[in-house]
Amino acid sequence: MSYQTIKVDTRDGLCVVTQDRPERLNARSSQMYAEMIAAFEAADADAEVCALLLASSGDAFCSGMDFKNEYQHAYTVLPEDSEHVAAIKAEFPADDPMTAVVGLAKRFVQAFIRFEKPLIAAVNGAAVGEGFSSILHCDLVYATPNAYFWAPFARAGAAPEFCATVLAPRRLGPTLANAALYFGRKIDVHEAHGAGFVLEILERENFLDEVEKRLQEGLALAGPPELRASTLRSFRALVYSDEERERLYLQADREFDLVQQRVRSGETDLVRQYYASQLPS
Amino acid sequence: MSYQTIKVDTRDGLCVVTQDRPERLNARSSQMYAEMIAAFEAADADAEVCALLLASSGDAFCSGMDFKNEYQHAYTVLPEDSEHVAAIKAEFPADDPMTAVVGLAKRFVQAFIRFEKPLIAAVNGAAVGEGFSSILHCDLVYATPNAYFWAPFARAGAAPEFCATVLAPRRLGPTLANAALYFGRKIDVHEAHGAGFVLEILERENFLDEVEKRLQEGLALAGPPELRASTLRSFRALVYSDEERERLYLQADREFDLVQQRVRSGETDLVRQYYASQLPS
Amino acid sequence: MSYQTIKVDTRDGLCVVTQDRPERLNARSSQMYAEMIAAFEAADADAEVCALLLASSGDAFCSGMDFKNEYQHAYTVLPEDSEHVAAIKAEFPADDPMTAVVGLAKRFVQAFIRFEKPLIAAVNGAAVGEGFSSILHCDLVYATPNAYFWAPFARAGAAPEFCATVLAPRRLGPTLANAALYFGRKIDVHEAHGAGFVLEILERENFLDEVEKRLQEGLALAGPPELRASTLRSFRALVYSDEERERLYLQADREFDLVQQRVRSGETDLVRQYYASQLPS
Numbered sequence: 001m002s003y004q005t006i007k008v009d010t011r012d013g014l015c016v017v018t019q020d021r022p023e024r025l026n027a028r029s030s031q032m033y034a035e036m037i038a039a040f041e042a043a044d045a046d047a048e049v050c051a052l053l054l055a056s057s058g059d060a061f062c063s064g065m066d067f068k069n070e071y072q073h074a075y076t077v078l079p080e081d082s083e084h085v086a087a088i089k090a091e092f093p094a095d096d097p098m099t100a101v102v103g104l105a106k107r108f109v110q111a112f113i114r115f116e117k118p119l120i121a122a123v124n125g126a127a128v129g130e131g132f133s134s135i136l137h138c139d140l141v142y143a144t145p146n147a148y149f150w151a152p153f154a155r156a157g158a159a160p161e162f163c164a165t166v167l168a169p170r171r172l173g174p175t176l177a178n179a180a181l182y183f184g185r186k187i188d189v190h191e192a193h194g195a196g197f198v199l200e201i202l203e204r205e206n207f208l209d210e211v212e213k214r215l216q217e218g219l220a221l222a223g224p225p226e227l228r229a230s231t232l233r234s235f236r237a238l239v240y241s242d243e244e245r246e247r248l249y250l251q252a253d254r255e256f257d258l259v260q261q262r263v264r265s266g267e268t269d270l271v272r273q274y275y276a277s278q279l280p281s
Numbered sequence: 282m283s284y285q286t287i288k289v290d291t292r293d294g295l296c297v298v299t300q301d302r303p304e305r306l307n308a309r310s311s312q313m314y315a316e317m318i319a320a321f322e323a324a325d326a327d328a329e330v331c332a333l334l335l336a337s338s339g340d341a342f343c344s345g346m347d348f349k350n351e352y353q354h355a356y357t358v359l360p361e362d363s364e365h366v367a368a369i370k371a372e373f374p375a376d377d378p379m380t381a382v383v384g385l386a387k388r389f390v391q392a393f394i395r396f397e398k399p400l401i402a403a404v405n406g407a408a409v410g411e412g413f414s415s416i417l418h419c420d421l422v423y424a425t426p427n428a429y430f431w432a433p434f435a436r437a438g439a440a441p442e443f444c445a446t447v448l449a450p451r452r453l454g455p456t457l458a459n460a461a462l463y464f465g466r467k468i469d470v471h472e473a474h475g476a477g478f479v480l481e482i483l484e485r486e487n488f489l490d491e492v493e494k495r496l497q498e499g500l501a502l503a504g505p506p507e508l509r510a511s512t513l514r515s516f517r518a519l520v521y522s523d524e525e526r527e528r529l530y531l532q533a534d535r536e537f538d539l540v541q542q543r544v545r546s547g548e549t550d551l552v553r554q555y556y557a558s559q560l561p562s
Numbered sequence: 563m564s565y566q567t568i569k570v571d572t573r574d575g576l577c578v579v580t581q582d583r584p585e586r587l588n589a590r591s592s593q594m595y596a597e598m599i600a601a602f603e604a605a606d607a608d609a610e611v612c613a614l615l616l617a618s619s620g621d622a623f624c625s626g627m628d629f630k631n632e633y634q635h636a637y638t639v640l641p642e643d644s645e646h647v648a649a650i651k652a653e654f655p656a657d658d659p660m661t662a663v664v665g666l667a668k669r670f671v672q673a674f675i676r677f678e679k680p681l682i683a684a685v686n687g688a689a690v691g692e693g694f695s696s697i698l699h700c701d702l703v704y705a706t707p708n709a710y711f712w713a714p715f716a717r718a719g720a721a722p723e724f725c726a727t728v729l730a731p732r733r734l735g736p737t738l739a740n741a742a743l744y745f746g747r748k749i750d751v752h753e754a755h756g757a758g759f760v761l762e763i764l765e766r767e768n769f770l771d772e773v774e775k776r777l778q779e780g781l782a783l784a785g786p787p788e789l790r791a792s793t794l795r796s797f798r799a800l801v802y803s804d805e806e807r808e809r810l811y812l813q814a815d816r817e818f819d820l821v822q823q824r825v826r827s828g829e830t831d832l833v834r835q836y837y838a839s840q841l842p843s
Contacts, residue, residue: 433783435783435784435785435793435797438785440796441797441800446801453758454733454757454759455732455733456759457761458801459801460761460780462797462801463680463794463797463798464784465780465783466780475756535800539797548789548793551785555786
C-alpha cells in the first residue's frame with residue numbers, strides 16, 4: 001500500500017503508521033486525514049496486526065490540522081490514491097465545502113474511536129492542537145525529552161475537539177486538563193509523565209526502536225502469534241465498551257458543533273484578526 | 282457591591298472573591314454563605330467576568346463551617362446587606378431553624394455546582410472541613426507551601442459533604458480520597474500536588490499576584506477580551522455537562538441526608554461528648 | 563473461628579485476614595476461596611468490626627489462583643470446616659466441575675464487591691494474577707519496598723478478571739493500566755505509589771504493625787468505638803453505591819465469560835503449550 005503523506009510498515013504484528021510531512025511539522029492535511037483513516041481501517045482488518053503504533057518523521061510529532069489545507073485533495077481522487085483512500089474521499093462530495101470539511105474531520109476522529117486494537121503513540125516532539133488531542137485516544141504514550149503537549153483551542157478561534165473535553169480529564173487528571181483546555185497551558189513531558197499520561201520518557205536516539213522493543217516484549221506475552229491479535233482485541237473490548245464509543249461519538253459531535261458555531265458566527269475571524277493585529281507591523 | 286465577610290474585586294476579567302474573616306480563620310458563617318452565593322451569582326451574570334478566583338485573607342484558607350455560626354444573620358436582613366443578599370436570606374425563613382440551616386447550606390453547595398465559568402482556588406494555608414471539600418469543585422487549585430487539606434468529617438459527628446464522596450476520588454485518586462474520607466487523613470500540599478489536585482505550589486510572598494499573573498496569561502489566549510467570558514463558558518459546558526450537575530445536586534442531597542440523620546438521631550452529640558471527654562480537665 | 567488456609571484476628575475493631583499458605587506463596591486454592599468468603603461475610607456482619615485488613619504470611623502477598631487447585635476441597639466438606647464454610651461449599655455441587663469452579667470464583671469476586679466496610683490491603687511482596695487484580699477492590703493499599711504488581715493474563719491463556727478492566731484504569735490511571743492489561747507490564751511499588759494506587763511504602767520490618775497503627779489512628783477519629791463501624795459503613799455507602807456494585811457484578815461476569823470462552827475453545831491449552839514448548843528441553 002502506498003500513501004503520499006504517511007508511511008505504513010507492519011513488522012512482527014506491529015503496524016507502524018508514520019506521519020510523514022516533516023517539512024510541515026506533520027500538520028495534518030485533508031489528504032493525510034483520508035490516508036490515516038484508510039491505514040487505521042486496514043490495520044484493524046488485518047489479522048496479522050496486533051497493535052498500531054503512531055509515529056512521526058522529523059523532530060515534531062504533529063503540529064495540528066494544516067491550516068494551509070489543500071481541500072481539493074480531500075475530494076479529488078489523485079492518480080496515486082489507493083482504492084481505499086479514493087473510496088473515503090468519495091464519501092465527502094465537494095459541493096458543500098463546510099459540510100465536507102467537517103464530515104471528513106468527524107470521520108477522522110471516528111477512526112480513532114472505532115479502532116479495536118491497542119493504539120500506541122510515540123511522541124518524538126511537539127504535539128500541538130489535534131496533534132495533542134488525538135493521542136488522548138491512544139492506550140499508551142511514549143515520549144522523548146523534548147516532547148510537549150499544547151492545544152490553545154481558544155487562541156485559534158476553535159474549540160476543544162477529538163473528545164478532549166472528556167478524555168483530557170481522564171488522562172491528565174482534572175486539574176491539569178482544565179489548565180490545558182481553558183487556559184491554553186503547555187504541558188511538558190515531565191508533567192505529562194508525572195500525571196501518568198506518558199508511560200515512559202525515552203532518549204531521542206533510537207527512540208522508535210526502544211518503543212518497538214517494549215511493545216514486542218508485551219506482544220510476546222500474548223500467546224502464540226496467531227492468537228495475539230484476537231486476544232488483545234477481546235481484552236480491549238472489555239476495557240473500552242461500545243457504550244463508551246457511543247458516548248465519545250456524541251461528544252465529538254458536540255465539540256464540532258461548537259467549532260462550527262464559532263466559525264459561522266464570525267467569532268473565529270474576530271479571534272484571528274485580534275491576534276494578527278498584535279503582531280509587530 | 283459591599284459585603285461584610287468577603288471582599289470582591291474584578292480586575293481585567295478576573296473576579297477575585299476573598300474570604301475575609303481572618304480572625305476566625307475564614308470559617309464560614311451563615312452571613313458568609315449568603316454573601317458568597319450572591320458574589321458567585323453576580324460573577325456568573327457579569328459579562329465582564331471571565332473566571333472567578335477564590336482567595337482568603339490572613340494565613341488560613343478556610344477552617345470550615347463556623348460552629349459559632351450566628352444563625353440569625355442568615356435570616357435577618359442587616360441594614361448593610363445588598364438587595365441580592367437580602368433576597369437570598371429571604372428564601373430561608375427562620376420559623377424552622379433546621380430546615381433553614383440545611384436549606385442555606387444546600388444553596389451554598391449549589392452555588393459552586395451551578396457556576397458556569399472557570400473557578401480557581403488560591404489556597405494560602407489550612408483548608409479544613411468544607412474549606413477543603415468545597416474546592417473539589419474548583420477547576421484549578423494553586424497553593425502555598427504551608428497549605429494542607431483536612432476534613433475529618435467523622436470526628437465532627439458529621440459526614441462527607443460538598444459532593445466530596447464523588448469528587449475527592451476524581452481529584453485526589455481513589456486511594457488518597459478514601460484515606461481522607463474514611464480515616465481523616467490530613468493531606469499536605471506536596472501530596473496534593475503529586476496527586477494532581479494542586480496545579481502549582483507558589484511561594485507565600487506575592488502568592489495572589491503570581492496566581493493572577495498565570496490566569497491572566499491564560500485569559501490572554503482566549504481571544505479578544507469581549508469574547509473571553511462566553512468562550513470559556515462554552516468550553517466549560519462541554520467538560521461539565523448539565524447531566525453531571527444533576528448528579529452532583531443529587532449526591533449533595535444524599536450527603537446532607539446522612540448529616541441530618543446523624544444530628545437527629547443524637548449521634549452527633551454522642552461524638553462531640555466523646556471527644557470533649559478526652560480533653561484534659 | 564478456625565480456618566485451614568487463612569488466619570483471622572480482630573483487634574480493636576480491625577479484622578485482620580491473613581492469607582496463610584506461604585509455602586505456595588499464598589496462591590489461592592478453592593478451600594481458600596471458601597474460607598475467605600466466609601471471613602469477609604463474618605467481618606461484614608460483626609458489629610465490632612470497623613474495617614478489614616487483608617494481609618499475608620511469608621514474603622509474597624499472593625501469587626494468584628492456585629493452578630494446583632485441589633478442586634474437591636471446594637465441594638467436599640472437610641471435618642475441620644466451620645458451618646459457614648460448609649454452607650458456602652454446598653452452593654457449588656461438584657456434578658458439573660466447570661460450573662462449580664466458575665461459580666465459586668464469581669462468588670469470591672462478589673465477596674470483595676459486596677463488602678460494606680473499608681477494605682485495606684497490606685502488600686508485603688509479589689501480588690501476581692488475581693493477587694493483584696483482587697486488591698483493586700481495596701480502598702487503601704500499603705506496601706513494602708519489595709512489593710510488585712503483575713498480571714500477565716494473556717500469558718496464562720486467561721483474561722483480565724476481578725473487574726480489572728474497569729478498576730485498573732481508575733486506580734492506576736489509564737496509561738499504566740493499559741500497559742498492565744494488554745502488555746503484561748510488571749508494576750513496581752514505586753510506580754504504583756506514584757500512580758496513587760499505593761498510599762504509602764513502609765519498611766518490611768514491623769510492616770503490619772505500622773499499617774495497623776495508621777489504621778487505628780484513623781479509627782480513633784471516627785467517634786466513640788460503638789459508632790465507628792456504622793459510621794464508616796454509611797460514609798462508604800455514599801462513595802460506593804449499589805448501582806456501582808451492579809455494574810461491577812456485570813463486568814466480572816463479562817470477564818468470566820471471556821475466560822470460559824477461551825478455555826472451552828481450546829485457546830487456553832494452545833497458549834500453555836506454546837509457552838511450555840519454549841522452555842529448554
